[in-house]
Amino acid sequence: MKEFKPSDKIELKVGGSVTIKKKLGEGGQGIVYLVELNSSEYALKWYSQPCKQEFYDNLDNNIRNGAPTTAFLWPQFLTVWKEKHFGYIMTLRPPEYKDFSNFLLAKVRFASLSSMINAALQISNAFRELHRNGYSYQDLNDGNFFIHPQTGVVLICDNDNVAPYGKNLGIAGKCRYMAPEVVLRKNLPDADTDRFSLAILLFMLLFNNHPLEGKLIAGVPCMTDEMERRFYGRNPVFIFDPKNDANRPVMGIHTNAIRRWPVFPKFIQEAFIQAFGNECIHEPNKRNPENEWRKLFVRLRDETVKCSCGSETFIDVDVPESTCINCGKKLGKPLTLNIGKSRVVMFPGQKTYNCHTKTGSEDYIYATGEVIQNKNNPNLWGLRNLSQDVWFCTMSDGKQMNIKNNEVIPVLNNVNIVFAGGLKGEMA
Amino acid sequence: MSLLDAVSIPRRTMVLFFLVDTSGSMNGDKIGGVNEAIREVIPEIKDISSENADALIKIAVLDFSSGAHWLYERPIESDQFIWNNLEAGGLTDMGVAFNMLNDKLSITTGFMAEVIGSYAPAIFLMSDGEPTDDYKKGLDELRKNKWFKSAIKVAVAIGEGANTEILKEFTGNEECVLTVRSPQALRKMIRFASVTASQIGSKSSGVGAGDKPQDSNQKAADFAGQIKTFQQDNTDLTDVQAGW
Numbered sequence: 031m032k033e034f035k036p037s038d039k040i041e042l043k044v045g046g047s048v049t050i051k052k053k054l055g056e057g058g059q060g061i062v063y064l065v066e067l068n069s070s071e072y073a074l075k076w077y078s079q080p081c082k083q084e085f086y087d088n089l090d091n092n093i094r095n096g097a098p099t100t101a102f103l104w105p106q107f108l109t110v111w112k113e114k115h116f117g118y119i120m121t122l123r124p125p126e127y128k129d130f131s132n133f134l135l136a137k138v139r140f141a142s143l144s145s146m147i148n149a150a151l152q153i154s155n156a157f158r159e160l161h162r163n164g165y166s167y168q169d170l171n172d173g174n175f176f177i178h179p180q181t182g183v184v185l186i187c188d189n190d191n192v193a194p195y196g197k198n199l200g201i202a203g204k205c206r207y208m209a210p211e212v213v214l215r216k217n218l219p220d221a222d223t224d225r226f227s228l229a230i231l232l233f234m235l236l237f238n239n240h241p242l243e244g245k246l247i248a249g250v251p252c253m254t255d256e257m258e259r260r261f262y263g264r265n266p267v268f269i270f271d272p273k274n275d276a277n278r279p280v281m282g283i284h285t286n287a288i289r290r291w292p293v294f295p296k297f298i299q300e301a302f303i304q305a306f307g308n309e310c311i312h313e314p315n316k317r318n319p320e321n322e323w324r325k326l327f328v329r330l331r332d333e334t335v336k337c338s339c340g341s342e343t344f345i346d347v348d349v350p351e352s353t354c355i356n357c358g359k360k361l362g363k364p365l366t367l368n369i370g371k372s373r374v375v376m377f378p379g380q381k382t383y384n385c386h387t388k389t390g391s392e393d394y395i396y397a398t399g400e401v402i403q404n405k406n407n408p409n410l411w412g413l414r415n416l417s418q419d420v421w422f423c424t425m426s427d428g429k430q431m432n433i434k435n436n437e438v439i440p441v442l443n444n445v446n447i448v449f450a451g452g453l454k455g456e457m458a
Numbered sequence: 459m460s461l462l463d464a465v466s467i468p469r470r471t472m473v474l475f476f477l478v479d480t481s482g483s484m485n486g487d488k489i490g491g492v493n494e495a496i497r498e499v500i501p502e503i504k505d506i507s508s509e510n511a512d513a514l515i516k517i518a519v520l521d522f523s524s525g526a527h528w529l530y531e532r533p534i535e536s537d538q539f540i541w542n543n544l545e546a547g548g549l550t551d552m553g554v555a556f557n558m559l560n561d562k563l564s565i566t567t568g569f570m571a572e573v574i575g576s577y578a579p580a581i582f583l584m585s586d587g588e589p590t591d592d593y594k595k596g597l598d599e600l601r602k603n604k605w606f607k608s609a610i611k612v613a614v615a616i617g618e619g620a621n622t623e624i625l626k627e628f629t630g631n632e633e634c635v636l637t638v639r640s641p642q643a644l645r646k647m648i649r650f651a652s653v654t655a656s657q658i659g660s661k662s663s664g665v666g667a668g669d670k671p672q673d674s675n676q677k678a679a680d681f682a683g684q685i686k687t688f689q690q691d692n693t694d695l696t697d698v699q700a701g702w
Contacts, residue, residue: 032691056653057657078687078691079684079687080687129509131509131510131511132509134466134467134511135467135469135508135511136464136465136466136467137466139462139463139464140462172511203664204512204661204662204663204664205662205663205664205665206512206662207662208665212665213665215665234467238464238467239467239468240467243468247575248468248573248575249575250575251565251570251571251572251575252570252575252576252577252578252604252605252608253470253576253578253662254578254608254675255608255663255675255676255677258662258663283468283573283574284468285465286464286465286467289461290461293461341460355461356461
């Protein structure tokens with residue numbers, strides 16, 4: 031199949047055509063072009079390898095059903111076949127979104143811990159929605175994500191292998207990112223194998239090293255296919271496995287994991303210990319559903335605050351004293367707003383979201399409250415109601431008041447809030 | 459240092475070897491074509507390496523005529539690699555080249571000592587003629603080398619005079635021997651084979667579609683598959699009426 035030239039026209043299945051403007055890049059499967067459609071620019075992925083009708087029909091079906099969330103750069107239109115080849119049109123990735131691999135290569139860094147946590151939250155949520163819609167992604171790896179370094183907003187590309195439950199298009203991805211049973215070809219990719227890949231990517235996002243690559247792997251001069259099957263398939267060992275220290279990270283090589291692991295809260299460490307433990311490796315249905323990852327990262331965000339030194343740090347809500355991970359300052363035990371299982375640390379800049387204050391809500395994006403500092407006396411903190419609902423508040427002395435949109439309630443011990451819908455919160 | 463300041467994730471190394479026949483018969487447009495094609499493809503290999511969190515790519519070049527010699531004493535990272543034009547003249551000491559490659563495909567005496575380890579190399583042989591030395595002994599030794607066994611191998615026969623049987627012995631796979639008969643075809647083949655070998659060789663292994671036995675060399679199989687498709691789609695490249 032010859033490459034297209036600028037001004038070549040490619041017909042779409044729905045009618046009309048796109049015009050090639052230039053080639054943007056080339057990968058194993060095909061070539062990506064910048065194209066014009068109705069005076070707007072899009073990307074065209076064209077398969078240079080011959081394709082099957084089943085693959086085309088699956089994409090057609092995915093296009094009809096639409097993207098699970100706006101995070102997916104979902105296929106929008108199919109072209110018509112040209113012999114055994116075709117392509118699909120998708121939205122262009124804005125340039126401020128950077129390849130995840132560039133974060134791994136330390137060419138790009140997150141502006142803050144919050145943006146990094148937000149990226150983890152967004153990825154967990156996107157895959158939760160994908161799976162809830164009955165799809166599996168099948169080919170998860172470091173090349174699938176673009177992330178905004180300032181905000182942590184994520185865009186997911188290469189959605190062409192996404193298939194409904196039970197369907198497999200025969201593409202199984204890279205060993206480093208695959209579930210052991212796929213590496214060993216005992217299973218084809220599905221939602222359970224996606225969940226293992228997701229745990230790997232989330233670990234890499236937070237710790238900037240691979241969770242299964244420590245001493246054992248560093249000692250292998252030539253990583254052949256057989257070796258990959260051994261370390262990612264037959265005998266994967268988590269680098270921080272508390273019961274098996276055979277594959278610990280190596281000083282000078284796995285520098286990021288060694289620095290970051292001890293700093294993260296215990297509940298995050300435990301989630302990864304479980305995700306890469308024996309049980310989750312061998313029993314795919316025991317893997318953490320995305321919704322649990324989502325809850326963990328909401329909790330991590332609830333407990334991540336900005337220290338007076340200007341850096342963000344984690345607060346352990348279960349201990350009497352937390353220390354800033356950057357400047358070492360002792361931060362005591364800040365008040366938390368306790369709503370159900372959530373404990374949002376009441377530190378300036380912290381926010382509550384619908385998922386905290388609205389009954390049954392899973393929305394972690396819409397902020398309903400924000401902790402602010404008094405302009406004249408920065409030692410006085412308050413929680414501003416950002417929602418349109420009225421909060422019914424009771425102070426420690428029994429005084430009661432309604433807090434409407436934009437009004438503020440002081441952050442003090444024993445302040446109680448009843449949110450619209452009946453959820454109760456207590457500062458303690 | 460902030461927690462967010464990271465160092466790059468450790469990457470393995472993948473060496474792309476070019477073995478180029480620079481005997482007298484390569485003189486003129488053949489060696490000229492090789493020089494230009496490799497010079498043009500190096501920036502593409504650099505791009506594949508720079509965006510790749512699995513491995514970085516280094517390049518090593520061995521040219522052989524009356525004797526053989528390495529263009530650089532060690533493999534050079536693709537982003538620092540500079541191609542120096544090769545000149546043609548002399549015999550075709552392919553056996554010497556095989557011996558020298560064999561020596562370097564080693565951790566202790568060769569190019570393969572990397573702190574973080576390597577992926578199997580990709581080895582690209584180009585020749586237009588018959589060996590003038592005892593190639594057989596060198597090739598037999600080379601084929602016992604574990605690095606060579608795991609490598610992605612491809613050979614380009616430049617013109618009708620090349621001994622494709624030896625090239626097949628080298629690659630171990632008929633599909634990975636490509637014959638070209640014009641400078642245009644040579645350039646396209648060098649580009650396609652170098653880029654594809656770099657893409658496949660420098661990534662964690664693909665699991666594949668599940669139709670191959672567990673002990674097969676998946677990367678070499680993936681590469682052979684892509685080469686086959688490329689040839690089927692570009693029949694003009696093997697036009698027997700063309701020049702060489």
